[in-house]
Amino acid sequence: MAEPRRNRLDTPTDVRRPLVRRPSYDADAFGSFAEQFARFMGTARFLLYMTLFVGIWLVWNWLAPEDLAWDLYPFIFLTLMLSLQASYAAPLILLAQNRQEDRDRVIAERDRQANARAHADMEFLAREVASLRMAIGEVATRDYVRSELRALLAELDEKRSPDPRADEE
Incomplete structure (x- = not known):
């Protein structure tokens, strides 16, 4: 029987190299x-900055002379810039949400394990309390011992004085 070709040491292996190399980056730093x-982006400061930016843009391109205005057509470049900002913001926000979901998943797993340990501990303690109650049921209580001593x-x-009439004479 002949060995398959890929397991033989005398045959070179095919090396497949990608046509385009993927850029390397630190995933944690990027995340x-x-x-x-x-x-x-979720703060009031960002909204204020964006409002000021758009307001300055509008006022400048509206009131500035034509040779100083950079958006010659009515605010098309502003729309393009806001669309570009939104096209980068959406994936970044999704990436941040995915990282938060991963953290939440790890925290939920830790909580589940802690709850399982606490549940096991509670079951153990419940069994111990039940066994103690059963053992106490067999132990004489203080009131029971007192009543037995009185009896x-x-x-x-009664044994010391069996006949009460003998004490009178």
């Missing part, structure tokens, strides 16, 4: 940047 960006004292008193 951290995405989270900071998403966090900033014994009464019995001893």
Whole structure:
């Protein structure tokens, strides 16, 4: 029987190289940047900055002379810039949400494990309490011992003086 071709040491292996190399990057650093960006975009400060930017853009292109206005057609370049900003913001926000979901999943798993341990501990303690109750049921209580001692004292008193009339004479 002949060995398959790929397992033989005397045959070279095919090396497949990608046509385009993927850029290398630090996924954690990029994810951290995405989270900071998403966090900033969700603030009132960002809304204020964007409102000021759009307001200045509108006022400048409206009131400035034609040779100084950079958006010659009515605000098409502004629309393009806002669309570009939104096209980058959406994936960054999604990346930040995915990272948050991963963290939430890890936290939920830890919570589930902690709950399982707590549940096992509670079951153990419930069994221990039940066994203690059963053991206590067999142990004499203070009131029971007192009543038995009183009964014994009464019995001893009766044995000392069996005939109450003999004490009167």
